[in-house]
Amino acid sequence: MKLLFLLTLLIGFALALETAVLEERQGRGSGKRQRKKTYRPKKSTGVATARAPNKPRNAPSDYKTGTGRASSKRNKSALKKLPADYIDAGMRRRWESWQTLRRLRRQAANTNDFYECYNTNSALKVADCQTVIDQVLESNDELIVTANSCLVFSFRTCQGFFCSLCQTLGTSTDFIGNQLDTIDALCLEGGQVGSIVGQDPPQWDAGFTYINDGLPTYDVC
Numbered sequence: 081m082k083l084l085f086l087l088t089l090l091i092g093f094a095l096a097l098e099t100a101v102l103e104e105r106q107g108r109g110s111g112k113r114q115r116k117k118t119y120r121p122k123k124s125t126g127v128a129t130a131r132a133p134n135k136p137r138n139a140p141s142d143y144k145t146g147t148g149r150a151s152s153k154r155n156k157s158a159l160k161k162l163p164a165d166y167i168d169a170g171m172r173r174r175w176e177s178w179q180t181l182r183r184l185r186r187q188a189a190n191t192n193d194f195y196e197c198y199n200t201n202s203a204l205k206v207a208d209c210q211t212v213i214d215q216v217l218e219s220n221d222e223l224i225v226t227a228n229s230c231l232v233f234s235f236r237t238c239q240g241f242f243c244s245l246c247q248t249l250g251t252s253t254d255f256i257g258n259q260l261d262t263i264d265a266l267c268l269e270g271g272q273v274g275s276i277v278g279q280d281p282p283q284w285d286a287g288f289t290y291i292n293d294g295l296p297t298y299d300v301c
């Protein structure tokens with residue numbers, strides 16, 4: 081009887097510990113804002129018409145959204161594996177079973193997300209990009225993106241983007257905001273812009289450029 085009690089207690093501790101570790105991972109990013117719990121982009125078969133993403137009701141008037149094309153080819157050999165702490169493996173309930181937690185962790189480790197940082201126009205203001213991130217994370221919008229099409233989110237000197245690289249997909253501003261927050265932490269804080277490239281189908285890229293620069297595309301189809 082005592083042994084059973086002890087075992088139950090130990091399992092309880094282990095679960096609490098796993099949850100704490102995952103909570104901490106979810107909190108990563110620039111450290112300034114809360115990442116959203118969200119789904120990864122999914123292949124979409126619906127009839128797609130690209131539209132500009134919604135803006136939050138109180139968005140600053142210089143905050144603009146629109147659509148574009150991925151036209152600026154970049155060399156994928158420059159891409160590095162995204163650190164596991166920044167990978168959005170998928171949705172998670174607060175109290176998952178031990179097995180589900182292990183599966184999610186394995187999923188994050190097996191996700192083919194890459195990134196690169198590169199130099200840009202020195203007039204780019206990081207604060208402008210951070211305004212973009214905050215607006216995207218507040219947009220609460222679901223979007224369909226066709227192959228080679230992009231969603232753009234801009235504020236003054238900074239342009240955030242999300243492009244579908246190979247096929248039509250569905251995603252959300254929560255997922256896009258998380259990726260932009262990651263680029264803030266990995267590139268902007270070091271004075272560069274950059275992209276994250278999801279190489280698992282449906283392939284996508286997301287990140288920042290200087291305003292009106294070409295939207296990057298990578299040969300990953």
Ligand SMILES: *[C@@H]1O[C@H](CO)[C@@H](O)[C@H](O)[C@H]1NC(C)=O
Pocket residue numbers: 155156157158
């Ligand atoms: C990409 O970079 C690699 C290594 O720097 C180089 O060998 C290759 O030719 C480049 N490819 C393109 C398409 O520029």
